[in-house]
Amino acid sequence: MIESLKKTAQAAVAALQTAGADKAQANVAYTVTHEFNVDGGEFSLFRTLFDKQLAMTAIQGGKKGTVAQNRYDEKTIEESAKACLEAAASAQPDENWDLAPVSENEDFVQGEPTPDTDKLFDRCRELMADIQARFPKIMMEQMIVSHKEIMKAKANSYGVLYSTHEGLYSVDLLFSAHEGDKASSFFGSGVVTDSLDRPFMELGSIEKDLKDVENQIETTGVSGKFEGTMVVMPGCLASLFYSLLSDFAGEGGLLSGTSPWKDRLGEKVADERITLSLAPLDERIVCGERTTGEGFRAENFDVIQNGRLNAFALGLYAANKLKLPRGKNDSFNMVVAPGDTSIDQIIASIDKGILVGRFSGGQPSSNGDFSGVAKNSFLIENGKIGPALSETMISGNMADMLNRLRAVSSEQVADGMMVLPYMAFDGITISGK
Amino acid sequence: MIQDLLTDKKYLFASGANSELRAQRNLNRRAVLLNGALVGNVRTEQFGVSARVYENGVYGFSSTAEYTDETVKAVLQAASENAAFLARHAGKGKGPHKAMAPGSSRTAYDLNDVEQRTYIEFIQALDSYIAGKYPDLVSRTVIATADSMEKLLCVSNGTDGHSVLPRSYIYVVMTVAGADGKPVELFKVIGGGYGTFDRNFSKPESYYAEIDKLYEDLRQKAEGVYPEAGNKTVILGGILSGMLAHEAVGHTVEADLVLGGSVAGPNLNKRVGSELVNLVDYAHTALGKPTPLPIYVDDEGTAATDAVLIKDGILVGYMNNRESAERFNMVPTGNARAYLFSDEPLIRMRNTAVLPGTSKLEDMIASIDDGYYLLDTNNGQADTTGEFMFGVTFGYEIKKGKLGRALLDTTISGVAFDMLKTVDMVSDEMIWASSGMCGKKQPMPVGMGGPALKCRVTIGGR
Numbered sequence: 043m044i045e046s047l048k049k050t051a052q053a054a055v056a057a058l059q060t061a062g063a064d065k066a067q068a069n070v071a072y073t074v075t076h077e078f079n080v081d082g083g084e085f086s087l088f089r090t091l092f093d094k095q096l097a098m099t100a101i102q103g104g105k106k107g108t109v110a111q112n113r114y115d116e117k118t119i120e121e122s123a124k125a126c127l128e129a130a131a132s133a134q135p136d137e138n139w140d141l142a143p144v145s146e147n148e149d150f151v152q153g154e155p156t157p158d159t160d161k162l163f164d165r166c167r168e169l170m171a172d173i174q175a176r177f178p179k180i181m182m183e184q185m186i187v188s189h190k191e192i193m194k195a196k197a198n199s200y201g202v203l204y205s206t207h208e209g210l211y212s213v214d215l216l217f218s219a220h221e222g223d224k225a226s227s228f229f230g231s232g233v234v235t236d237s238l239d240r241p242f243m244e245l246g247s248i249e250k251d252l253k254d255v256e257n258q259i260e261t262t263g264v265s266g267k268f269e270g271t272m273v274v275m276p277g278c279l280a281s282l283f284y285s286l287l288s289d290f291a292g293e294g295g296l297l298s299g300t301s302p303w304k305d306r307l308g309e310k311v312a313d314e315r316i317t318l319s320l321a322p323l324d325e326r327i328v329c330g331e332r333t334t335g336e337g338f339r340a341e342n343f344d345v346i347q348n349g350r351l352n353a354f355a356l357g358l359y360a361a362n363k364l365k366l367p368r369g370k371n372d373s374f375n376m377v378v379a380p381g382d383t384s385i386d387q388i389i390a391s392i393d394k395g396i397l398v399g400r401f402s403g404g405q406p407s408s409n410g411d412f413s414g415v416a417k418n419s420f421l422i423e424n425g426k427i428g429p430a431l432s433e434t435m436i437s438g439n440m441a442d443m444l445n446r447l448r449a450v451s452s453e454q455v456a457d458g459m460m461v462l463p464y465m466a467f468d469g470i471t472i473s474g475k
Numbered sequence: 476m477i478q479d480l481l482t483d484k485k486y487l488f489a490s491g492a493n494s495e496l497r498a499q500r501n502l503n504r505r506a507v508l509l510n511g512a513l514v515g516n517v518r519t520e521q522f523g524v525s526a527r528v529y530e531n532g533v534y535g536f537s538s539t540a541e542y543t544d545e546t547v548k549a550v551l552q553a554a555s556e557n558a559a560f561l562a563r564h565a566g567k568g569k570g571p572h573k574a575m576a577p578g579s580s581r582t583a584y585d586l587n588d589v590e591q592r593t594y595i596e597f598i599q600a601l602d603s604y605i606a607g608k609y610p611d612l613v614s615r616t617v618i619a620t621a622d623s624m625e626k627l628l629c630v631s632n633g634t635d636g637h638s639v640l641p642r643s644y645i646y647v648v649m650t651v652a653g654a655d656g657k658p659v660e661l662f663k664v665i666g667g668g669y670g671t672f673d674r675n676f677s678k679p680e681s682y683y684a685e686i687d688k689l690y691e692d693l694r695q696k697a698e699g700v701y702p703e704a705g706n707k708t709v710i711l712g713g714i715l716s717g718m719l720a721h722e723a724v725g726h727t728v729e730a731d732l733v734l735g736g737s738v739a740g741p742n743l744n745k746r747v748g749s750e751l752v753n754l755v756d757y758a759h760t761a762l763g764k765p766t767p768l769p770i771y772v773d774d775e776g777t778a779a780t781d782a783v784l785i786k787d788g789i790l791v792g793y794m795n796n797r798e799s800a801e802r803f804n805m806v807p808t809g810n811a812r813a814y815l816f817s818d819e820p821l822i823r824m825r826n827t828a829v830l831p832g833t834s835k836l837e838d839m840i841a842s843i844d845d846g847y848y849l850l851d852t853n854n855g856q857a858d859t860t861g862e863f864m865f866g867v868t869f870g871y872e873i874k875k876g877k878l879g880r881a882l883l884d885t886t887i888s889g890v891a892f893d894m895l896k897t898v899d900m901v902s903d904e905m906i907w908a909s910s911g912m913c914g915k916k917q918p919m920p921v922g923m924g925g926p927a928l929k930c931r932v933t934i935g936g937r
Contacts, residue, residue: 078561081731081734081735082731082734082735084565084567085533085561085564085565086533086534087533087534087535087536087561087819088533088534088535088536088557088558088560088561089534089535089536089537089538089554089557089819090536090537090553090557091537091538091539091817092537092538092539092540092541093523093538093539093540093817094540106513106516107516107518107591108516108517108518109517109518109519109520110517110518110519110520111519111520111521111522112520112521112522112523112540113522113540113541125518128590128591128592129516129517129518129591130516131592132516132590132591132592132595132596133513133516133595134512134513134599136512136513163564167564181735181736182735183731183732183735183736183859184731184735184916186916216735218735218736218859218860220736223741225736225738225859225860226860227858227859227860227862228735228858228859228860267704297509297510297512297514298509298510298613298614298616298650299510299613299614300613300614300650300658300660302657359514363512402856402858402864403854403856403864403866403886408650408658408660409653409657409658409659411884413884413885413886413935414864414866414886414888414935415862415864415886415888417858417862432862433862433888433889433890433933435704435886435888435933435935437886437935473704473705473935475705475706475933
């Protein structure tokens with residue numbers, strides 16, 4: 043199958059060149075998914091999906107077009123090549139479009155390509171039973187457990203030819219806790235893994251998340267408004283840093299010229315204890331990307347290194363246009379270096395603050411201002427975790443926040459997609475009703 | 476139009492089970508100009524066939540990207556085997572869904588797949604206008620987007636259908652430097668709605684006035700203020716009341732979320748809003764006009780009708796699929812929708828709206844001594860408890876019954892069934908929006924709308 047996909051990718055590149063492309067690229071994939079669903083605490087659905095993908099990109103005279111569809115028979119390839127060139131012909135020329143030059147082609151195999159569906163179902167049932175026994179107040183709104191086998195090939199007109207055969211299991215939970223008519227907020231937890239050797243309960247932060255949510259049925263509001271310390275749980279840190287990478291260090295903020303960091307490459311932008319990497323090759327990341335969308339071999343890189351802005355997360359086009367180095371992978375596999383203080387010690391050091399499990403907020407402004415509701419969160423008072431909170435808002439500025447770091451925890455949570463610690467920031471505005 | 480390879484496979488449907496076959500094509504077209512550079516120029520298509528079988532209280536599903544007589548049979552066989560596997564291990568001892576009268580629903584719409592250059596040339600014209608007239612912008616983005624779903628459905632029990640749901644829009648995003656030099660941004664959906672791009676957009680100059688208004692609003696915003704934080708009296712404009720209808724109320728009354736423990740469970744037939752509050756999830760016709768995104772039959776073969784959710788402030792119903800309707804002893808109204816051929820139908824909203832009242836907007840503003848008029852949003856999230864948060868991107872202060880300074884970006888929050896009880900004026904004009912995608916395992920195009928609501932919410936300030 044892999045060899046066939048490679049040939050299809052090369053055939054698609056050839057079709058694009060025949061249709062007139064100066065530079066051409068094709069991505070071809072075949073995916074098989076096995077998925078179990080639990081709804082309202084009961085098994086509801088078992089599905090198997092067989093899908094194909096073909097994405098073709100043409101650059102002609104500096105004009106770029108892309109078409110994608112889920113067929114790759116000969117006729118479709120020929121028609122798509124024409125459609126791709128038509129799309130490109132409508133664009134205006136831009137010399138910055140390009141593709142990766144050939145380096146060392148390779149066939150990658152990773153994860154567990156062949157599913158053990160019976161064992162997957164058993165692990166799923168085991169998790170349901172564990173939750174029922176140990177966390178009786180939890181109501182499982184939805185659980186989705188799946189295995190995905192992906193075979194893909196990438197070719198371009200410079201001679202790049204990669205293939206990847208990978209398989210991974212994923213677990214996604216959405217749940218809340220209930221006692222009588224009282225209920226917690228809902229919360230999502232999940233992991234990806236390439237092994238069914240361990241019970242799902244032991245992976246990522248699933249066990250802790252279930253325990254936290256059981257403690258969020260009774261809530262209180264904060265009174266008034268105060269400036270305090272915000273301790274961000276690892277799962278919540280992912281969503282905050284996602285915005286940071288997009289708006290400050292990503293193509294959107296830099297191409298539009300709105301990023302506050304646009305002229306600050308190499309400068310200190312954060313506390314020196316912060317190192318944020320994009321690391322799909324980290325051993326704790328499951329089936330991280332091995333090649334970028336433009337055909338480069340993926341490499342790990344630091345966006346922020348000891349507080350200094352080390353690199354932007356830019357694709358080749360944006361890098362050429364802005365005359366900046368490109369990012370060395372396209373992933374959001376964030377790895378934040380741990381600190382040397384335990385989360386318990388961090389909490390003990392805080393007089394008044396908030397432990398935030400989920401941030402429900404508007405998209406932060408391009409200037410970094412954020413404001414939203416602290417969900418699945420706890421009050422911190424006099425060095426101790428207090429009651430769960432409701433109707434509590436937090437606001438601040440992302441750029442300022444990075445320079446007001448109190449501590450990074452020594453503990454990290456690895457969920458197969460990211461490796462993140464707890465982080466505590468001072469100077470956050472916390473307000474109640 | 477999708478060739479019918481499904482109807483003649485009905486003989487394969489097993490007795491004692493509910494079976495569905497669906498062939499589906501999704502088209503997406505997108506062109507993006509960022510500061511004049513074409514950074515997005517993409518056409519995608521996804522096409523295939525799926526089968527779903529309900530047996531002994533559980534579903535089996537299978538799909539494939541190949542659409543032939545053989546693959547139709549194969550996915551039906553695979554779906555049956557999957558249902559049997561799950562029934563063996565987790566069956567619930569249930570029979571098939573209640574019988575429905577057989578029927579047929581056909582959408583008459585000629586789905587014209589517009590050439591990519593049409594999108595590009597149109598936004599280039601708009602971009603040239605913006606660049607020429609407003610050189611002080613830090614950044615400008617113009618996006619043309621079109622998507623469509625064509626479905627052919629064949630069911631063992633209910634209404635077979637052929638449906639087409641096309642929509643197309645233009646987005647304009649502008650950024651200027653604010654008073655402190657930091658960027659201030661505002662965006663607007665310019666025109667569009669149900670229909671292909673060629674039918675919705677003819678002359679770029681028709682949209683210059685809307686672009687000018689966007690720039691004028693942005694300039695006011697750049698000189699604006701942050702609202703004072705706290706629980707305040709506000710008027711939510713129609714875009715925000717539509718967001719409220721969808722996010723804060725709509726999701727909590729989706730029956731699958733009710734079964735998952737949402738706040739709507741213990742509140743059925745109880746007061747959840749003031750008597751001025753009425754809320755309906757419309758199928759294809761609302762207040763005598765076609766809805767923004769009309770749905771005539773859902774993906775389980777249920778003919779679509781309106782789902783009345785709140786009547787005179789009382790929660791009276793949920794949105795259901797056939798299974799949940801039987802569980803709650805309600806009538807299914809056609810809310811089971813799937814996004815791609817490879818997606819199973821989920822309980823989804825269609826066109827969810829707060830109904831208009833009798834107040835005039837100017838009287839509502841005049842009645843507020845100190846509050847805010849909130850007009851636009853870029854984001855909304857809500858909890859199954861009904862606690863919601865909306866990002867507010869544009870609005871005004873209200874001081875002594877008159878509009879004051881514009882607002883910088885802020886956030887509002889509240890608990891839906893508490894906040895709706897504070898509604899004491901409802902305007903007589905509706906505003907609909909339909910460009911958004913609802914996210915719930917799968918994306919889904921949805922419409923939402925409402926009048927202006929006077930109520931109390933918590934506003935974020937800074």
